[in-house]
Amino acid sequence: xGAKIKIGALISGGGSNLQAILDACKNGIIDGEVVFVGxxxxxxxxxxxAKKNGIPTFSVDYTHIIQAYKHNPxxxxxxxxxxxxxxxxxxxxxxxxxxxxxxxVFLKTRAIAEAQxxxxxxxxxxxxxxxxxxxxxxxxxxxxxxxxxxxxxxxMNIHPALLPAFPGVDGYGDTFRFGxxxxxxxxxxxxxxxxxxxxxxxxxxxxxxxxxxxSIREKGLxxxxxxxxxxxxxxxxxxxxxxxxxYPLKNGRQFQRTVVRILAQKKSKKS
Numbered sequence: 001x002g003a004k005i006k007i008g009a010l011i012s013g014g015g016s017n018l019q020a021i022l023d024a025c026k027n028g029i030i031d032g033e034v035v036f037v038g039x040x041x042x043x044x045x046x047x048x049x050a051k052k053n054g055i056p057t058f059s060v061d062y063t064h065i066i067q068a069y070k071h072n073p074x075x076x077x078x079x080x081x082x083x084x085x086x087x088x089x090x091x092x093x094x095x096x097x098x099x100x101x102x103x104x105v106f107l108k109t110r111a112i113a114e115a116q117x118x119x120x121x122x123x124x125x126x127x128x129x130x131x132x133x134x135x136x137x138x139x140x141x142x143x144x145x146x147x148x149x150x151x152x153x154x155x156m157n158i159h160p161a162l163l164p165a166f167p168g169v170d171g172y173g174d175t176f177r178f179g180x181x182x183x184x185x186x187x188x189x190x191x192x193x194x195x196x197x198x199x200x201x202x203x204x205x206x207x208x209x210x211x212x213x214x215s216i217r218e219k220g221l222x223x224x225x226x227x228x229x230x231x232x233x234x235x236x237x238x239x240x241x242x243x244x245x246x247y248p249l250k251n252g253r254q255f256q257r258t259v260v261r262i263l264a265q266k267k268s269k270k271s
Contacts, residue, residue, distance in 0.1 A: 003031075004031050004032050004033050004236070005031065005032040005033075005127040005128055005235070005236045006032065006033060006035045006124070006125055006126045006127050006128075007021070007025075007030075007032050007033065007034045007035065007126060007127070007128050007129075007130060007232070008034070008035060008036050008037075008038070008121060008124060008126040008128070008129045008130070009021065009034055009036070009037045009038070009050075009129070009130050009131075009132050010037075010038045010039065010040075010117075010129065010130075010131050010132070010134040011037060011038075011039050011044055011046040011047075011131075011132050011133050011134055012039060012040055012041050012044055012133055012134050012135040012136070013041070013044055013045065013046060013133045013135070014044070014045035014046055014133070015037075015044065015045055015046020015047075015049045015050070015132060015133065016133075016221060016224075016225070017132040017133055017158060017224055017225065017228055018034075018037065018046045018049055018050070018132040018133075019046075019049050020224070020225035020226075020228060020229060021034060021130065021132065021228060021229055021232065022034060022049065022053055022055075024229035024232070024233075029229050029230075029233060030229050030232050030233045030236060031233065031236040031237070032127075032128075032232065032233075032236050034050070034053075034055055035055070035056070035124050035125070035126055036055065036056045036057070036058070036120075036121065036123075036124045036126070037049075037050035037055055037056075037057045038057070038058050038059065038060065038117060038120060038121065039057070039058075039059045039060075039134075040059065040060055040061070040062045040063075040113075040134070040135070040136050041059070042059040042061070044059075046132070046133070047059070056123075056124070058120040060113050060116045060117050060120070062109075062113045062136055065109050065112050065113050065116075066105075066109045069105065069108065069109045069112070070105065073108075076112055077112070078108055078111060078112060079111050079112065079115040079141075082108070082111040082115075082141060084104070084107055084108070086140075087107055087111075087139060087140050087141055088103070088107070090140040090192055091139070091140065091192055094192065094193060094194075095107075107139065107141075110136075110137075110139045110141065110142075111139065111141045113136075114138070114139065114141050114142035115141075117142065118142065118145055127154065127235075128154050128155075128156060128232065128235055128236075129146055129154060129155045129156070130155075130156050130157075130228070130232065131155065131156065131157040131158070131190070132158070132228075134157075135169065137194065138155070138190060139192075140192055143155065143190060143191070143192065152242065153189040153190075153197075153198070153242055154235075155189065155190040156187060156188070156189060156190070156200070156231065156232065156235070157187070157188055157189075157190055157195070157197070158185060158186070158187050158224055158227070158228045159171055159185065159186045159187075159188065159195050160172045160185055160217070160220050160224070161174065161175055161183070161184070161185070161186065162175075162182070162183070162184040162185070162186060162202055162204060163186040163188060163195055163196075163199060163202075164195075164196070165180075166178075167194045167195035167196065168194060168195065171185075172213065172216050172217045172220050173213055175207070175216060176207075176211070176212070176213045176216050180207055181206070181207055182204050182205070182206060182207060183204065183205055183207050183216055183219065183220060184202055184203050184204035184205060184220065184223065185202065185203055185220050185223050185224045185227060186199055186201070186202045187199075187200045187201045187202070187227055187228055187231040188200055188260075189242065189260065198242055198258045198259065198260045199259075199260060200231045200234070200240060200260045200262075201227055201230065201231045201234075201262075202227075203223040203224075203226065203227045204223075205219045205220065205223060234262055237265060237266075238263075239262055239263040239264075239265060240260055240261075240262060240263070241260070241261045241263055242258060242259070242260050242261075243258070243259060243261065244256055244257070244258050244259075245257055245258075245259060
């Protein structure tokens with residue numbers, strides 16, 4: 001076993017995936033330790049799980065920030081390193097669905113909240129940030145301050161659907177309502193889009209005619225608790241390699257996709 005990686009976690013709710021990660025670290029399934037847990041909901045059940053394990057916690061009240069900004073923008077300080085134009089360029093095609101005023105409020109309030117997240121996280125050294133039911137989208141302001149060279153991509157998320165199908169907040173519900181015959185979950189790295197980052201791993205289950213939304217969620221969660229620690233361990237072992245692959249098309253054009261390769265595990269040297 002090599003050196004343990006340090007893991008930070010962000011949550012919004014009960015923290016069942018957080019618990020799976022904590023258990024996997026404790027049982028040696030993950031060569032790592034969780035060094036902090038942050039949340040946008042100070043009443044989140046996952047915070048109690050963290051405290052029971054002696055893990056430092058913090059919260060950032062997104063709702064208060066948004067309401068305070070809308071009531072009196074001058075009372076809140078926008079981070080000095082916030083560049084709205086630069087972030088808009090990085091989110092081109094994603095922000096197009098919002099009108100200019102709403103987009104400006106979204107980006108500014110997100111930057112204020114994310115600056116507070118980053119300030120809290122500065123107290124800790126960590127190798128990987130895992131989103132374990134964190135229900136706030138992250139903007140380039142935050143992402144680019146975590147994914148710095150030479151570390152590369154180091155924000156991981158688990159989604160309750162087989163991406164790219166059904167991104168968003170209710171993957172299992174969408175899977176059920178669409179009448180799918182197969183459901184599942186996906187672990188991926190975070191990028192600027194909505195659940196659109198490079199896929200690390202997926203697990204699937206069969207959907208029976210007798211299944212309900214609740215039974216589908218139950219099946220999915222059981223797979224999540226296995227898949228997420230497995231993918232985190234691949235990261236801990238240095239086995240994840242992200243690369244862009246170009247495929248030639250007609251007329252000399254190319255199609256490019258980003259894939260995450262899982263490298264073979266290095267054999268340990270015998271003493």
